Amino acid sequence: MASKSALEELPGELLMWILIISEVLVFGAGLVVFLSVRITDPIGFADAQDMLDRTGAGINTIVLITSGLLAALAGRLRHAGARAQARLALVAAALLGVVFLWIKGAEFAAKAAQGIAWDTHAFFNFYFMLTGFHAAHVAAGVVLLLLVAWRDHVDNIEDASAFWHMVDLIWVLLFPVIYLLQ
Amino acid sequence: MTGRPLYIAWALLVALSLGSAALSGAGVWAQWPVAAGVAVMLLAWQKARIILAQYLGLSEAPRWRRGFDMGLTALCILMLGLYLAPLVV
Numbered sequence: 001m002a003s004k005s006a007l008e009e010l011p012g013e014l015l016m017w018i019l020i021i022s023e024v025l026v027f028g029a030g031l032v033v034f035l036s037v038r039i040t041d042p043i044g045f046a047d048a049q050d051m052l053d054r055t056g057a058g059i060n061t062i063v064l065i066t067s068g069l070l071a072a073l074a075g076r077l078r079h080a081g082a083r084a085q086a087r088l089a090l091v092a093a094a095l096l097g098v099v100f101l102w103i104k105g106a107e108f109a110a111k112a113a114q115g116i117a118w119d120t121h122a123f124f125n126f127y128f129m130l131t132g133f134h135a136a137h138v139a140a141g142v143v144l145l146l147l148v149a150w151r152d153h154v155d156n157i158e159d160a161s162a163f164w165h166m167v168d169l170i171w172v173l174l175f176p177v178i179y180l181l182q
Numbered sequence: 183m184t185g186r187p188l189y190i191a192w193a194l195l196v197a198l199s200l201g202s203a204a205l206s207g208a209g210v211w212a213q214w215p216v217a218a219g220v221a222v223m224l225l226a227w228q229k230a231r232i233i234l235a236q237y238l239g240l241s242e243a244p245r246w247r248r249g250f251d252m253g254l255t256a257l258c259i260l261m262l263g264l265y266l267a268p269l270v271v
Contacts, residue, residue, distance in 0.1 A: 010246055011239035020238075028257045035264035042268040058203045062196060069192040072237050073185050165237040172195075172229040173257075176202060176222045181265045182211040 012162050013155075020166045023137070027130065027170045031177045034126040041122065046182055048123035051116065053107050057179045060100050061171065064138075067096035068168040071145065071161040078157050086157065090149035093164065097142040104135050127178055134174055137167045191236035198225045198232075219265050227258040 010017060038045045070093035077086035111117075111124075118128040141164045148160040202225045210218050231251060234240045240247040 006245055009243040011243055024257075031261055032257075032264065035261055039264065039267050054203075054206050058199065058206070061199045061202075065192060065195045065199065068233065068237050069188055072188050076185055076188070162238060165233055168237065169230055169233045172226055172233065176226040177261060177265075180202060180206050180222050181219055182215065 012158050016159055016162045020162065020169070023166055023170060024173075027134070027174060030126070030130050030133075031174065034130065035177065035181075037122055037126070044121060045123045048121045048127075049179070049182060051111075051114070052127070052179055053110065054179050056103050056107050057175055060103050061175055063096050063100045063103070064168050064171050067093045067100070068165055070096070071164045075154075075157050075161050078152060078154050083152060087149045087152055090145050090152075090157070090160075094142045094145040094149070097138050097145065097164075100138055101135060101142070104131065104138075108132075130174060130178060134167070134170055137170070141167050187236055187241070191232050194232055195229055198229050201225050215269055216266060219262065223258050223262045223265070227254065230254055230258075 007014065070089045074086045074089035074093065077083075077089060108128075116124055118125050141160075144160040144163055148156040202222055205218050205222055205225075231254065234250050234254070235247060240250060
């Protein structure tokens with residue numbers, strides 16, 4: 001039996017992996033610049049960070065991780081022919097995405113109520129840009145998950161799930177750098 | 183259909199996230215900023231590896247998994263170094 005080539009070994013679509021690598025590089029670059037600017041004012045960054053809602057962000061981490069599990073299970077269910085269950089898992093994953101956005105929206109609204117905007121401090125510039133851009137990806141992911149729950153071809157579900165896991169992957173890197181490193 | 187590896191991955195991700203949350207107390211950072219920073223980045227690195235391996239399926243593509251692991255490790259080391267820079271300068 002001939003061994004698989006590297007490209008054949010890669011799960012899912014090559015284009016989706018190019019997107020995943022690109023997005024991780026973009027967010028990774030953003031986090032590297034954030035930490036580089038922090039070197040010039042570590043106390044100011046720490047004071048600004050203390051104004052964030054770490055509990056809400058921590059809950060959002062569990063929400064996204066659980067949503068990722070449901071999206072991954074949906075692919076397995078669809079492969080096994082359990083279409084109704086796969087659709088249910090996708091809708092549940094999308095609903096958890098909405099929960100994430102609701103918590104994130106409440107967090108942004110609380111900042112606005114405190115008079116905190118993107119130009120309050122360099123920290124908040126990066127905070128709003130990086131978490132806002134990530135939230136936009138979550139919103140796009142929710143639409144994708146609902147779309148493939150409707151048009152539930154195996155390949156569609158795999159692609160939408162891969163996008164959703166990418167959103168998850170970025171968050172587990174973004175969360176500790178923005179919210180936790182003090 | 184068996185989702186057992188996915189459930190195990192999810193449980194590990196939740197456990198690692200709770201570990202990060204436990205480290206988020208201000209007292210921890212005031213006393214041990216270097217150790218807390220290293221621990222938080224280690225937990226983030228491990229969570230990202232689990233998502234890549236189990237959720238995105240790289241556990242079945244070992245060569246790709248090694249490549250992604252190397253890139254991810256380099257990014258996490260760079261971010262940790264930048265975090266630690268103000269503490270040692």
